[in-house]
């Protein structure tokens with residue numbers, strides 16, 4: 019029924035947040051699973067996603083509001099329902115009376131007054147609380163753990179970090195790359211060409227499914243073009259894309275070479291290979307060499323020095339894509355960054371053996387952390403004097419108005 023109160027969606031959002039706070043599942047997975055299990059329609063699914071993502075993106079600030087309005091702590095279920103209500107009031111911009119009444123309905127009768135009191139108070143003091151936000155310490159204002167804010171300030175300085183935090187705190191804008199192998203007949207209404215970046219578009223509405231399905235478009239961020247630009251793949255070159263699934267970079271290489279690069283695409287996860295194959299076929303690849311390989315293991319003899327170039331889009335912390343991966347700040351630890359850096363160094367060391375003398379290695383991440391970027395390159399170069407760094411590029415998200423990314427081009431001497 020049109021305009022029916024969507025209490026079901028709010029309940030499901032609370033369940034997702036409850037699961038998220040006690041487990042390891044990603045928000046995206048939880049929203050997909052719980053909305054499917056509840057049989058919610060598209061608009062309710064969108065509401066669940068908006069509440070869950072909005073709450074997690076602003077978690078520390080919303081919790082600060084709860085503490086301001088009720089100094090004694092709430093038990094977990096009430097705390098989560100209060101977050102669901104506040105998220106509607108402060109982040110989604112719903113009418114206060116609807117946000118309050120629909121949320122309070124979910125609260126057991128005997129404690130309903132507590133949540134009702136906090137939400138009504140929050141709605142009444144809304145403008146004051148919003149104004150106060152700008153005066154709060156950065157970790158609270160932008161809901162990012164203190165250790166991460168300190169780490170970024172030490173690397174980039176305070177003003178740059180503040181600008182990046184403000185950028186990360188907003189919902190993402192999606193982009194798409196046009197595929198030269200399957201040019202668009204007409205540019206769909208929801209695509210706006212990106213100024214100064216030929217072949218790239220901003221999505222201003224629904225994803226043009228038909229164009230994605232026929233391979234004319236690939237949903238990706240313009241920051242992914244840096245590694246392809248450094249690789250500068252040429253027709254006829256043998257190229258190894260070592261960490262390839264789901265195939266964004268492999269497809270970009272094929273698009274850039276008119277389908278004429280001779281590509282081997284590997285990934286350690288067998289279960290990711292069918293999607294990789296499907297994506298590459300869809301985008302016009304006709305001869306595809308797809309294999310499972312774990313690049314923490316030695317380079318197989320038949321691949322040693324067999325490639326003109328190797329691209330390594332390694333697993334990383336995703337600190338450049340926090341707008342899209344909202345779990346990242348809450349799941350990441352400094353120890354995990356160090357573990358990833360070691361893993362990246364191992365993958366680089368093993369996969370670089372596949373490059374011919376005189377060939378190129380492109381290393382890329384969607385991390386903005388130096389430990390996963392330049393430090394990995396410097397460590398590798400210190401152990402491999404036959405390689406030199408030609409160029410590297412760090413894209414900071416707020417500067418690019420896109421995702422953060424790092425790419426480095428190495429040359430292996432003849």
Ligand SMILES: C[S@@+](CC[C@H](N)C(=O)[O-])C[C@H]1O[C@@H](n2cnc3c(N)ncnc32)[C@H](O)[C@@H]1O
Nearest residue numbers: 261262263264265266267285286312313314331
């Ligand atoms: C950042 S993603 C790659 C994205 C891909 N290049 C694209 O553009 O669509 C990293 C990939 O590395 C794979 N991976 C992780 N560890 C690996 C390893 N030891 N050897 C090979 N692949 C690995 C993951 O399964 C994941 O698909």
